[in-house]
Amino acid sequence: MSYAVETRDLSRVFAGKKKRRFRRPKENEEHLGPVTALDGVSIQIREGELFGMLGPNGAGKTTLIKILATLLLPTSGQAFVAGHDVAKDPFPIRQRINMVSGGETSGYGLLTARENVWMFSQFYGVPSKVSKGRIDELMHTFGLWDKRDAKVRMLSTGQRQKMNMIRGFVTDPDILFLDEPTLGLDVNAARVIREYVMNWVRTQGGKTVLLTSHYMAEADQMCDRIAIIDNGKILACDTPENLKRMIRTETTFRLEVDSIRDTTSFTAMAGVKNFSHKDDISKNRSFLTFILEDEGPVAEILSTITSQGKKVHSLQKSEPTLEDVFISMVGRGFE
Amino acid sequence: MNTFWRTFKVAAWLGWEMDSNWTEPWLFIVYSVVKPVAGAFILVLMYTVFAIIGSRQDPAAFSYMYVGNSFFIFVGSVLFGTFQVIQSDREWYQTIRYVYMAPISYYVYIVGRAVSKIGVAAFAVAITLVFGVYFLGVQVHMTLAAVPLFLAATALGLAVLLAIGICLGGVSFLTAKHTHGLAEGIPGIFYVFCGVLFPLSVLPDWGVAVGRAIPLTYWFDLTRRLLSPTLGVETTLSGYSDLAILALLLVSSVAFFGLSLLIFKTGEYFARKAGKIDMTTSY
Numbered sequence: 001m002s003y004a005v006e007t008r009d010l011s012r013v014f015a016g017k018k019k020r021r022f023r024r025p026k027e028n029e030e031h032l033g034p035v036t037a038l039d040g041v042s043i044q045i046r047e048g049e050l051f052g053m054l055g056p057n058g059a060g061k062t063t064l065i066k067i068l069a070t071l072l073l074p075t076s077g078q079a080f081v082a083g084h085d086v087a088k089d090p091f092p093i094r095q096r097i098n099m100v101s102g103g104e105t106s107g108y109g110l111l112t113a114r115e116n117v118w119m120f121s122q123f124y125g126v127p128s129k130v131s132k133g134r135i136d137e138l139m140h141t142f143g144l145w146d147k148r149d150a151k152v153r154m155l156s157t158g159q160r161q162k163m164n165m166i167r168g169f170v171t172d173p174d175i176l177f178l179d180e181p182t183l184g185l186d187v188n189a190a191r192v193i194r195e196y197v198m199n200w201v202r203t204q205g206g207k208t209v210l211l212t213s214h215y216m217a218e219a220d221q222m223c224d225r226i227a228i229i230d231n232g233k234i235l236a237c238d239t240p241e242n243l244k245r246m247i248r249t250e251t252t253f254r255l256e257v258d259s260i261r262d263t264t265s266f267t268a269m270a271g272v273k274n275f276s277h278k279d280d281i282s283k284n285r286s287f288l289t290f291i292l293e294d295e296g297p298v299a300e301i302l303s304t305i306t307s308q309g310k311k312v313h314s315l316q317k318s319e320p321t322l323e324d325v326f327i328s329m330v331g332r333g334f335e
Numbered sequence: 336m337n338t339f340w341r342t343f344k345v346a347a348w349l350g351w352e353m354d355s356n357w358t359e360p361w362l363f364i365v366y367s368v369v370k371p372v373a374g375a376f377i378l379v380l381m382y383t384v385f386a387i388i389g390s391r392q393d394p395a396a397f398s399y400m401y402v403g404n405s406f407f408i409f410v411g412s413v414l415f416g417t418f419q420v421i422q423s424d425r426e427w428y429q430t431i432r433y434v435y436m437a438p439i440s441y442y443v444y445i446v447g448r449a450v451s452k453i454g455v456a457a458f459a460v461a462i463t464l465v466f467g468v469y470f471l472g473v474q475v476h477m478t479l480a481a482v483p484l485f486l487a488a489t490a491l492g493l494a495v496l497l498a499i500g501i502c503l504g505g506v507s508f509l510t511a512k513h514t515h516g517l518a519e520g521i522p523g524i525f526y527v528f529c530g531v532l533f534p535l536s537v538l539p540d541w542g543v544a545v546g547r548a549i550p551l552t553y554w555f556d557l558t559r560r561l562l563s564p565t566l567g568v569e570t571t572l573s574g575y576s577d578l579a580i581l582a583l584l585l586v587s588s589v590a591f592f593g594l595s596l597l598i599f600k601t602g603e604y605f606a607r608k609a610g611k612i613d614m615t616t617s618y
Contacts, residue, residue, distance in 0.1 A: 014610060066610070069436050073608045094438040106429035108349070110356045122345040123437035125337075167433065 002083055004175050004208035005045040005068060010077035012038040012063050012232075037063040039232035040077070045210060050201045052223030053212040054322060060232040061212035062101075065177045068210065069099045081175060095124070097175045100168035102183035105160045109153030113144060113163045116152055117170050124171040131170060138166040141196060143189070158185055165193055169200070178211045182218060190218075198222055216322040228326055235329045244320045247328045251295055252320050255288045258310040265304055266290070271297035274331045276323075285313065291328045342439040346447025350416075354451045371408070371459040375466050378404050381532075395566045398474040402559050403531040405463040409456045409496060410522050410551065416452030417500025418518035420445045421507045425613060432613035442599055445504055449497055464562075474563050481561040484577060488561065491584045492554030498591035505595070505602030509609070511616035530555050534570040543571055550587030553580045 016033040038060045045051040053061045066072040067079050070090035079086045081093045107116050114135055121131035139145045142162045147155060155163065161184065168176060178197065182190035201207050213219045219226050220240045227237040236243060250273055263277050266288075273291045280287065290301065298315075305312055355363050382397045424431040435441055467473035477485065503518055510517075526532065528546040535546045546552045556572045557580045572580065606612050 066432075066613075069432075071432055071436055071607065071612050072610050091438060094436055097436070099433070099436060101432075104429060106433065108353065108428050108430065110353055111349075115352070119345060119349055120433060120437065122341065123434070123439050125341055125438070 002047075003044045003080070004047045004049070005043070005051075005079075005081055005210060007041050007043050007064075007068075007079045008077055010038055010041040010064070010067065010079050011036070011075050012060075012067060012072070013075045036232050038067075038074070041229075041232070041234055042077075043227055043234060043237060045208060047208055048201065048206050049224050050198065050209045050211065050222055052219040052226040053210065053229055054214065054216065054219045054226050054326070055212075055229035056214055059229045061229060062179055063232075064229075065099065065179050065210065065212060069097060069177055070094060096173060097177065098124075098168045098171050098173035099177040099179065100164050100181055102161060102178075102180040102185070104164070105157055107152040107155075107160055107163060109151060112149050112151055113155060113159075114139070114148045116163060117167050120167050121170045126171055134170050134172070135166065138169055142166055142192060158189055161185060162189065162193075165196075169196075174206065175208045175210070178209060180212055180214070182213075182215065194218060194222055216326075220322050226322065228322075228329065230326070230330050236325070240322060243322060243325045247291060247320045247325055250320070250328065251292045252318050252324050253290045253292060253298060253301075254314075254316045254318055255290070255301070255305070255312060256314040257286050257288065257305050257312050259284045260286045260288075260305065260308065260310050262308070263288075266301065269297055269300060269304075272301075274327050276327045276332050289324065289327060291324060338438065339440055339443045342443040343447040343450075346444045347450040350448040350451035351454070353448075354455055367455065367458055368462055371463040372466050374404075374408070374459075375401075375463050375471065379471065394472065394474065395568060397471075398563050399534070399559065399566055399568050400532050401467050401471070401473045402464070402475070402563055403555055405460050405467070406492075406555060406558055407522075407526060407531045408459050408463065409453070409493065410525055412452045412456035412459075413449055413493065413496040414500045414503065414522055415518045417445060417449045417497060418503040418507055420448045421504050426615055429613075429615065435612055441603070442501065442596070445501055446497060449500060453493055474565060476565060477562050478564075481564075484581065485558065485561045488554060488557045488581060488584060491581070491588045492551065492558070494588045495550045495554065495584070495591050498588070498595040501595040502591075502598045505599035508602040508606035509611055525549060525551050528552070530570055534568050536569045536571050547571075550584055550591065553584045553587070556580060557584065 014035045014037055016035065041060070041064060043051075053064065055061055063072065067074050067086060068081050070081075070086050070093055073087055082096045084090075084093045086093060107113075108119075111119065117135050117138075118128070118131055121135070122128070126134075136145075136148075139148050142165055144159060144162045144166065147159055152160065152163070165181065168178070181197070182193055185193065197209060197211070201209055211219070211222060223240060225237065225239050226243060228235045228243070236246070238246075259279060259281070260277075263275075266272055266275050271293045273293055275288060275290045277289075278287045279285070290297075292298070295317075302312060302315070357363075358366070378401055382400065385396070386392050421431065424434060434444060464473070464475060468475050499521070500518075503521065506517065528535075528538070528542060529549055529552040530546060535543050535552065538546065553572070556570050557577060559566065559570075560577060560580075575583070603612075
């Protein structure tokens, strides 16, 4: 079977910073050795699939996309896009792909939004008339129609991001890489993008999307399958339902308590499989998520918290989310 | 070929928009005329200083430096413009990853972007020369018969300039943006060793050797011979015929084109290997 995207034991190591002979190194600079961004990643993405790559910042998601988009060479292993090796045969890959990275403000400031997108479509050989029609349609869809003739330098960050989404779709790629596409967007804009992407994959036939995200709900809602990645390694790869089913025998409890510093006692507690801890300093609260083998340890957890003089504000038993899957696997949350 | 032409056309359009679209059209035209005229006054000042120091006036020497400096506008503009494409797309506009991963020839893209620089520079050169001839008494007497040779020399000179610019571009794939000093320093070397301001004959032997190794020397010499044949300034290339110099220019153009391909492809490969294609250096 041929895949839209396939990687085989793909690794990428970035060289560390060299010591400067004539400059005193900054405080933590001396310790910057080689960084392994991807470590033996093997995935297969089928044609027509909306595939998610879920992981915290620095997990290796962007590095993988850069390799697949022919911007970066792997250190070892192989990656194939549309059946072509990214290292040896990038040109036919480039004819069939496009990429959009969220949270960046790229664009030629002196051109209008429409000109910017049109120019990129011309690089892909889209006939000018077809391109202009698509741009108008996409500008309407993404809510950028009113700004179509505004210079890019006058657009807000969110508007630029929408423009870049249009740039990604205007070439009608067979394979689209979306790297955190809704990062920094308002709720409405993010929803429009999510719905458009899902609809595009479902209705166009044969279109493939590789989406990276650290928003669990987004990946859960959009993706046919999800790979969970951390420290450059794929920890699990399955449908969202199957991933959550992996920990369905376990119980997830969420607690909101007064800010708590010492959480070491929880890790050693019998029946606690894993837990994560987030602080909201402004509210002086801590949010704890426990993955438990059963409900047995709940009383001990509550007593440990109250014995520290902390108040429990809420306790909630919940259905497992993808983040719980991640916590269950690596013992910490995404942030 | 279709890919190359498509790339060239769109890149040239983009370059022109970037060079001309920063203000109102009328202001752009005024700027395009006033800037070279202001540059001409700097040349007058330089010549006046030379004349005072040397205690003599030499109209031929003034014409020599004026014509040389007029054509040197191409060097600064095209070299810096070519070199700057990668740096600006990477650091300022942050578009390089999307341009690079498009199904185009990035080499041709850079050439296309530089074309508008050539257009803007050509206008500035023309304004400078016209102003010099009508207001400063610069000696320009090109015959009609010399026009084809002049056009060929200009095309080859610009080709060499583009090739050198792309060599620098290949290097800039791997360097941080503060190295734009490279694109400013190299024209400085050309200014001294290529007979722009003064003939090669005033340089020591090693300086003459350096000058003769740079193809732009032949371009400037041939251009000056064709535009101002009556100057009679000894440039150390008097022994060569016009056609011989054109042949030297042609050979060096081909050699520099090959060199630029090699350096560009090498720089591109190592940048892709090191993950530097779309790096931002934040200096």
